[in-house]
Every structure is written in structure tokens, then in C-alpha cells.
Amino acid sequence: MRFVIVKDLSPETAKARTVKAVADVLKRVGKTEIFNFDTSLIEKLKKDDVVFNLAIGKRHDFLQGTISAIMEGLGNEFIGSPAYTHYICLDKFTTKSLLNSYSIPTPAGTLFDGRSFVSDIPEPPLIVKPVAEGSGIGVDSDSLCDSVEAAKKTAMEKFEKFKEPIMIEKYLNGTELTIGIIGFGSDLKVLPPLEIDFSNLPQGVEKFYSQMVKEKYASQTIYRCPAFLNEKVRNEVLDIAKKTFEITRARDYLRVDMRLDESQPYVIEVNSMPGLDPENSDIPKMVEAISRDYEWLIRYILRRAVRSLEVRG
Ligand SMILES: Nc1ncnc2c1ncn2[C@@H]1O[C@H](COP(=O)(O)OP(=O)(O)OP(=O)(O)O)[C@@H](O)[C@H]1O
Ligand SMILES: [Mg+2]
DSSP states (O other), X not given: OEEEEEEOSSXXXXXXXXXXXXXHHHHHHSOEEEEESSTTHHHHOOTTEEEEEEOOOSTXXXXXXXXXXXXXXXXXXXXXXXXXXXXXXXXXXXXXXXXHHTTOOOOOEEEEOSSOBSXXXXXXXXXXXXXXXXXTTTOOGGGEESSHHHHHHHHHXXXXXXXXXXXXXXXXXXOEEEEEEEEETTEEEEOOOEEEEOTTSOTTSOSSOOHHHHHHOGGGSEEESSOOOOHHHHHHHHHHHHHHHHHTTOOEEEEEEEEEETTEEEEEEEESSOOOOTTTOHHHHHHHHTTOOHHHHHHHHHTTTOTTOOOOO
């Protein structure tokens, strides 16, 4: 058996750091190679290689799903979720529809397809965001709208800019949480909820995770893990996270973003390939809160594919 990390052709700093950190752990478990995702990948792969995908590709190419699909087609073992999960979760409106059909709460919302809205626009306040982006792309200060008219106008502008369907959702003003789940099948570990607190941001800066807040205000954003939640809300948050993992048929690791409205949790989006940057990503922060380290996390994620691996705790 050999591990193969698949990475983007030219990963940016945080991604390069993730590749190195994951590779360092894998090398302690077994032989490890790092390959770029390009046309030579399939020729270089051997039948018993276990692939760890760390390539997310560019906007709209849905590469993370495609790499899983290729591995499924080739019959190679791979770490992380199947193609089904990635394709569902990469589209926030599809995720919402799926979760709603299983009675998992998500904020009321609709989609602008460039011509019309597929259903009624909810009551303001509203948030307007592209349906299939990550890292806060398209979530800006103008995303928060206090009237239906403003939301329609913003949706049209964002459609022009991003050339993709735009979601309009009820803006939930409550606590922001993200929950990591690791494991597989019925053997899941739900990590302690991480609260992202925007109350310390300078006046005038939006109190949600816009692209600008992610990029410029990380040091003034408060990360609290475990989040302060009463037992009832906490149990509900954990239950929703676990059900979301099962409904989306995820494997090995997943992160579910939520917001509270009063004390009811709602799923905002599901990250099927959440960040594993040891310095900045959320899941490593949650693992720290249970007094485990990065090595433990990666080994835990490997457990399904490498059954013989010893992981304590
Ligand atoms: N319905 C909502 N109510 C309140 N805030 C919201 C809502 N939808 C999005 N947000 C805010 O916008 C942020 C970014 O939205 P979302 O998570 O959908 O985008 P993303 O760019 O895909 O994020 P990620 O980087 O986690 O992939 C959320 O973290 C949250 O702060
Ligand atoms: Mg998010």
C-alpha cells in the first residue's frame, strides 16, 4: 500500500501548508507520494494506492467531486467523501433541498437563476450569495439586504458578476457555529462545536463571515471551542450535524456550518472537503479542544481506509 496525495498544480500558501502537514503524518504511517492533479495522474496510480485528495481546483470545476468520481471508477481506495457528497454539497441550494426533505432546518431561501426566482423571497433581513462558492467568495457587505427590492437588485448584480445562480436566504442574526464530524458509518465522532464570534470586529464591518472578514479580520474574530451552548441546544446541534453527515452520505471528515435563530439551529452550508490547515482551519481547532493533536486527527480520518492503523482515543 502507498499513500498518494493529490494536490492542485500550484496550491496557495495555506493549501501548500496543508499538503505538507498531511504528508508528514502519512509518511509516518507508510510510503507516501505527492502528485499534481493532471492528465498523468491515472498512469502514475497503482491499484492499491490510497488517495488523499487535497486538490479543490478552481471556481466551478467541482474538482473535489471529480477526483472522488475518478477513484470510484478506477476502484482505488480514497480518503474523504464519495463524489455524490461533493456534488450535493458544492451546490448550496441542492444541499438545502435535500436537508429540508429530511426535516433538517435550513434558513428559508430561494434561488435566482438569472431570469426569475424559483420561489417566493422570504421576509427581510436577507442575505444574498452565489450558490456554489466557498471561502466567502461573493459574500460581501452588500450581501445583507433589509428589503426584498434591495435583495433582488443585489441578486442581479451578483449574477452578472459570478455568472452562476444566486441564493437569497433569510438572514439569521444568532450565534454562528461550525461542527466537524470525523469517522464513518455508525462510528462517528462529532467534535465540539466551534463558535465564530464577530462581536469584536470594528464598527461598520459586517458581523458575518464575508470574504473580507475571512481575509482581513481573522485576528479580531473570536473562535470559541467548545461554544457556549446550553445542553438542549448543544444536543440539537450535534444531532443535526450527525444526521447531515448521514443524509449527505459523507465519509471520514465533514464540516457543517450553522447559525442559531433564537435557540433553533439551522444548517447554512455543508463543507464536504473542509480545510485541514494546521494553523487556520476549523477542524484542527476543534481537535485541540479535545486535547488531541493534528497527527491524531489525520490518523482518525485514515481509520476507515487503513483498518490496521492504531488510533488512540
Ligand atoms: N442565512 C444566513 N444567515 C446568516 N448568516 C449567513 C447566512 N448565510 C450565510 N451567512 C454568513 O455568510 C458566511 C458565508 O456563507 P457560506 O458559509 O454559505 O459561504 P462560503 O463562502 O461557502 O463559506 P466557506 O468558506 O465556509 O465554504 C457564513 O459563514 C455566515 O457568516
Ligand atoms: Mg461556510
